[in-house]
Amino acid sequence: MIPMRxxxxxxxxxxxxxxxxxxxxxxxxxxxxxxxxxxxGNGLAATNQAGGDSFGATDVKAFEENIASLK
Numbered sequence: 001m002i003p004m005r006x007x008x009x010x011x012x013x014x015x016x017x018x019x020x021x022x023x024x025x026x027x028x029x030x031x032x033x034x035x036x037x038x039x040x041g042n043g044l045a046a047t048n049q050a051g052g053d054s055f056g057a058t059d060v061k062a063f064e065e066n067i068a069s070l071k
Contacts, residue, residue, distance in 0.1 A: 010016050 008015075010019075
């Protein structure tokens with residue numbers, strides 16, 4: 001995965017900086033591709049945390065009706 005041994009990367013300050021820049025570049029690339037995959041276009045996906053399923057207006061209406069029935 002890494003073309004050189006990690007012990008040799010940290011012997012030089014410049015090689016360590018290049019290695020860290022590569023890690024940061026990879027993290028930004030992964031985060032940017034995940035943001036582009038969102039459905040609403042502003043970087044926030046409309047998903048619930050338990051299952052990751054999208055919810056719509058009918059789900060919101062059913063939730064509001066259930067909350068109203070508790071009163």
